[in-house]
Amino acid sequence: MNNIQSISVFWPELTLVITAIVVIMLDLIYSRKDSNRLKWWAIAGIVVAFWILISGFDQSAKSLFFRQVAFDPFSTFFKQLILVATGFILFVIPRTRDFANYRMGEFYTLILIMVFGMFLLVSAIDMIMVYLSLEIVSITSFILAGYMKMDKRSNEAALKYVIYGAFSSGLMLFGFSLLFGLTGYTNFHDISRELVALNGSANLALIVSAVLILAGFGYKISAVPFHFWTPDVYEGAPTPVTAFLSVAPKAAGFGVLIRFFNDVFLQLNVGDIPALPWPMIIAILSVATMTLGNLVALQQTSVKRMLAYSTIAHAGYMMMGIPILSQDGYFGIMIYLVMYMFMNLGAFFVVIAVQNRFGDDSIESFTKLGWKMPFLGVVMTVFMFSLTGLPPTAGFIGKFYLFAAVIKAGPEYYWLVFAGLINSIISLYYYLRIVKVMFLRGERVEILEYPSKTLTTLLICLAVPAIILGVYWAPIADWVRNSLILYTNTL
Amino acid sequence: MDTMYLSWLVWLPVAGMVVIAFIPRDKTEIIKTVAAVATGLQVWVAILLWLDFDSASGTIQFAEKLAWIPSFNIFYHLGVDGLSLPMVMLTPILSFLAVFVSWKTDRAVKGYFTLFLLLDTGMIGVFLALDFFLFYVFWEVMLLPMYFLIGIWGGPKREYAAIKFFLFTLFGSVLMLVAILALYFYCGQTFDMLVLIDTAPMALDGVLWWGISAIKVIWILLFIGFAIKVPVFPFHTWLPLAHVEAPTAISVILAGVLLKLGVYGLLRVNYGMLPDGVMWFAGAIAFLGLVNVIWGGLCALAQTDLKKLVAYSSINHMGYALIGMAAVIAASSANGSNFGAAEAGLTGAVFQMFNHGTISAMLFILVGVIYDRAHHRDINGFGGLAKQMPIFTAVAGVAFFAGLGLPGMSGFVSEFMCFVGAFPVFRTIVIISAFGILLNAAYFLWAFQRIFFGELNEKYTKLPDINGRELFAVIPLAVITILLGVYPGPFLDMIKETMTVIIDQVVIWGDMAVLP
Structure with a gap:
């Protein structure tokens, strides 16, 4: 579609941009004390964008802005997921003690711009667009990570994030330029067509460019060996930001990763062209990611840092769905992302509640939590078991679909399944350590404590799906199945 | 219905x-x-x-x-x-x-x-x-x-x-999950266990993974998952x-x-869905059963903690069930189509499951009773309790003798059936594991003697006898144990028909299977 026609299906994105502008204007009017009221404007923007997204227009797959971005059920799925995660974050921000002394107007603006960037990222079908949207997401997240400017660790987080971000996007850009040099196009589908025409004659250059591009995406989803920023940034950034970074950009990163490799490289592996070993590279990275994440998480004493490593491990599990080159794998990743959103946000929200009450997130703060604050203890247990992947929780369903997809692909990838399962067992140990300190030591406490009403509500909204979706997930499965339609070029 | x-x-x-x-x-x-x-x-x-x-x-x-x-x-x-x-x-x-x-x-x-x-x-x-x-x-x-x-x-x-x-x-259970998913995708995408029992042997016939029959691989995956629960040596720790x-x-x-x-x-699961594998693995099950019997018995003999003794006796007792299970291959044509032995073995194994459930439950309850009173479980720390706690001693007597397989108690019937079933095919194993019964008798009798006979320990002259609530928990189990020991017929009939179905399944598939 041309630019004018494209506007008509671009309203969700436009809503976000308009809201961002409105919020930053209103920030000038509100006093510092009232700046949290801007939350409602941001939430309104999110709700309207969501509503337009699901009801506004014809959902059939098409390309917009002269084949810069695609509009298809696949991208709509990720957009919805990102909006829901953002909604949770927006509600928790005013309840975070870390932010008590900061002016929050810019914060909401930045979040909205970041959501806009992620919208573009999951629908981009052109390398230029991928790069631009990735940078929008990255730069806003640098600022968000360093938002507590009086806090040294927050500053450190932002700085590290910038350096790693610049480095990996440079690598990605180099990979893109190689692809452009080989084919002369920036659009995914044009590139794919030209690559098939190359008929395996430039495989070395191709594999180099695939690895370099993977650096950029791997950085977003924090896959080994591009994960080094993750623990420090996640630990230093304000906890709501950490929760957000661990869910939304990761989902967006998976969206673009799936789309890029599906659109550009998949054709090379179906014909009789000498195959590129990129699926094997991703499979190996997947195992490395989950293993490193889990093994290092074992030794952490800060729960926030432990969860940071655990998100690395989860990225590793999800990456298992890519190398098998089938829709089942994408299906597994997408259903995992839904489940992951609930349980991971939940775990970080409990950390926020504990930080609000005890001032830090070390494992000592969690000691006897189940006896002192039973509600927090119970929901944290739900999230920990869900992250481990034990039935009947949402995490199990995510893992189940991923493993099922890999097993369906046949015996050559069984080693991947075993690696994933062994890792699940390892992860049990550190998730259970939190449960252990919360419950296994401790005595009856006469007066029980509860977190604030908003946090309680939010935690219920996350914990209930974390269990219910483990028992009855048919609606989610249907939603994901209907979303598994990627725009394919017909030109 | x-x-x-x-x-x-x-x-x-x-x-x-x-x-x-x-x-x-x-x-x-x-x-x-x-x-x-x-x-x-x-x-x-x-x-x-x-x-x-x-x-x-x-x-x-x-x-x-x-x-x-x-x-x-x-x-x-x-x-x-x-x-x-x-x-x-x-x-x-x-x-x-x-x-x-x-x-x-x-x-x-x-x-x-x-x-x-x-x-x-x-x-x-x-x-x-x-x-x-x-x-x-x-x-x-x-x-x-x-x-x-x-x-x-x-x-x-x-x-x-x-x-x-x-x-x-x-x-164990993640290995089981792999096996379940493999069965699902190889056998027509179904989780229905009854359908899988019908289709799996055919669907997996001739499937090779890395040059090994898929049946063997899935069998091992499932076996480890279940063996950890049984627990089979060396997964018992x-x-x-x-x-x-x-x-x-x-x-x-x-x-x-x-x-x-x-x-x-x-x-x-293993016997029903992978009957071809049973022929291949039954010998190993019998052998592991033997190890369980001997190892559990020796470990129990060495314990001074009464609860640990009972725990090891579980390993010992589950060994009998394993030996009984392995007896199923007596029905294959290579072993002379001895359906009677196979049926006795399998029925005995299931009966042993039930009996061990009642007997070990009784033993653990009684250990709890004495621990609540004396606040320790050291076998050598008691002595002469028979005088002090006569009712407790009587009930414990029933439990201990049931545990060692005294005729007239249910444990005897099931152990006997397991051995009878396995004898035609695993003669050596059955003979050696008969020594396990000796061990079994030894550790129970020795412990009984140390706790209840001899001089009464000064400390325990004020120990109250077992109370009504505790008796209420033990007596039903004791009654079941004795009842089934004297008249097990109807109970065995209840199990038997299903065992016939399982044996048929194993024999039909196992007889023609040669697994690579």
């Missing part, structure tokens, strides 16, 4: 949980009563089920099937047959009695009984589930409450025991720890029900 016995059995404890959730945490008596009522009703339903059960049929009865997640062919499918019925009877009985055993719990009573009822649902669900996915979910649902029940209410080393139990079992550290009622459940899940799973 549209009485929904099975759903009642599964969901009654959950209903109890929900009720308990609304009771304030200080009303402990009410909470305990609710737990007792929920499990009591479960016993009642189990008895109704047993009365309605048709022993002449070897197929699934009272089946219930509802669509759950149709897009992945997952069903809520329950059913009972002669293999599961003994365990479906045993689970509510032991749960009900365990509520009374744990009546004196005073630490976080609300949490305790909530988790306990969840555990109950998980256990009975595994025995009733006929959908593999449902089976797996119930199988894993047991882990969480068990972790907490050992970890919060257990003994001094409870944290280590709880995590070790959890890690071992999870290791979690057991003594967990059994000793767990509170009495939970030890009763662990020994009485959880160990049976392993044998049940092997018979239901």
Whole structure:
């Protein structure tokens, strides 16, 4: 579609941009004390964008802005997921003690711009667009990570994030330029067509460019060996930001990763062209990611840092769905992302509640939590078991679909399944350590404590799906199945 | 047949949980009563089920099937047959009695009984589930409450025991998950266990993974998963720890029900769906059974902690069941089509499961009784208790002699059947494991003698005898043990028909199988 026609299906994105502008204007009017009221404007923007997204227009797959971005059920799925995660974050921000002394107007603006960037990222079908949207997401997240400017660790987080971000996007850009040099196009589908025409004659250059591009995406989803920023940034950034970074950009990163490799490289592996070993590279990275994440998480004493490593491990599990080159794998990743959103946000929200009450997130703060604050203890247990992947929780369903997809692909990838399962067992140990300190030591406490009403509500909204979706997930499965339609070029 | 016995059995404890959730945490008596009522009703339903059960049929009865997640062919499918019925009877009985055993719990009573009822649902669900996915979910649902029940209410080393139990079992169950998914995709995308029993042997015929028959690989994956629960040597190391550290009622459940899940799973899944593999692996099962008998017996003999002794006796006793299970290959044509032996072995194994459930439960309850009074379990620290606690001694006598397999007690019948069945095919193993019986008798008698006979320890002259509540928990089990020892006929008939079906399955497929 041309630019004018494209506007008509671009309203969700436009809503976000308009809201961002409105919020930053209103920030000038509100006093510092009232700046949290801007939350409602941001939430309104999110709700309207969501509503337009699901009801506004014809959902059939098409390309917009002269084949810069695609509009298809696949991208709509990720957009919805990102909006829901953002909604949770927006509600928790005013309840975070870390932010008590900061002016929050810019914060909401930045979040909205970041959501806009992620919208573009999951629908981009052109390398230029991928790069631009990735940078929008990255730069806003640098600022968000360093938002507590009086806090040294927050500053450190932002700085590290910038350096790693610049480095990996440079690598990605180099990979893109190689692809452009080989084919002369920036659009995914044009590139794919030209690559098939190359008929395996430039495989070395191709594999180099695939690895370099993977650096950029791997950085977003924090896959080994591009994960080094993750623990420090996640630990230093304000906890709501950490929760957000661990869910939304990761989902967006998976969206673009799936789309890029599906659109550009998949054709090379179906014909009789000498195959590129990129699926094997991703499979190996997947195992490395989950293993490193889990093994290092074992030794952490800060729960926030432990969860940071655990998100690395989860990225590793999800990456298992890519190398098998089938829709089942994408299906597994997408259903995992839904489940992951609930349980991971939940775990970080409990950390926020504990930080609000005890001032830090070390494992000592969690000691006897189940006896002192039973509600927090119970929901944290739900999230920990869900992250481990034990039935009947949402995490199990995510893992189940991923493993099922890999097993369906046949015996050559069984080693991947075993690696994933062994890792699940390892992860049990550190998730259970939190449960252990919360419950296994401790005595009856006469007066029980509860977190604030908003946090309680939010935690219920996350914990209930974390269990219910483990028992009855048919609606989610249907939603994901209907979303598994990627725009394919017909030109 | 549209009485929904099975759903009642599964969901009654959950209903109890929900009720308990609304009771304030200080009303402990009410909470305990609710737990007792929920499990009591479960016993009642189990008895109704047993009365309605048709022993002449070897197929699934009272089946219930509802669509759950149709897009992945997952069903809520329950059913009972002669293999599961003994365990479906045993689970509510032991749960009900365990509520009374744990009546004196005073630490976080609300949490305790909530988790306990969840555990109950998980256990009975595994025995009733006929959908593999449902089976797996119930199988894993047991882990969480068990972790907490050992970890919060257990003994001094409870944290280590709880995590070790959890890690071992999870290791086994993830291997099982791979096997379940492999079966799903190779056998027409179904989790229905009854369909898989029909289709799996054919569908997996000739499938090779890395040059090995897929049947062998799946068999091993499932076997490890179940063997950890049985537990089969060398996967048994979690057991003594967990059994000793767990509170009495939970030890009763662990020994009485959880160990049976392993044998049940092997018979239901491995024997049913991978019959070709049985011929290949039966020798190993018999051998591992022998190791269990001897190893468990020797370890039990060396213990000074009475609870540990009982724990090791479980390993010893499950060995007999394994040997009985292996006897199934007597029915193959290569072994002279000795169907009688195969039937005796398998029926004996299932009967042994049930008997060990009642006997070890009794033993653990009695250990708990004495521990509550003396606050230690050192066998050498007692002596002469027979004079001080005559009723306790009498009941303990029944339990100990049942444990060592005295004729007239149910344990004797089942052990004898296991040996009779296995003798034609595994002559050496049976002869050697007869020494295991000697060990078995030795450790029980020796412990009995040290505790109850000789000089009364000065410290214990004021020890009160067993009280009414404790007797109420033990007497039903003692009655069952003696009753089944004297007149096991109807009970065996109930099991037998189903065993015939399993034997046919193994023989039909096993006779022609040559697995690469």
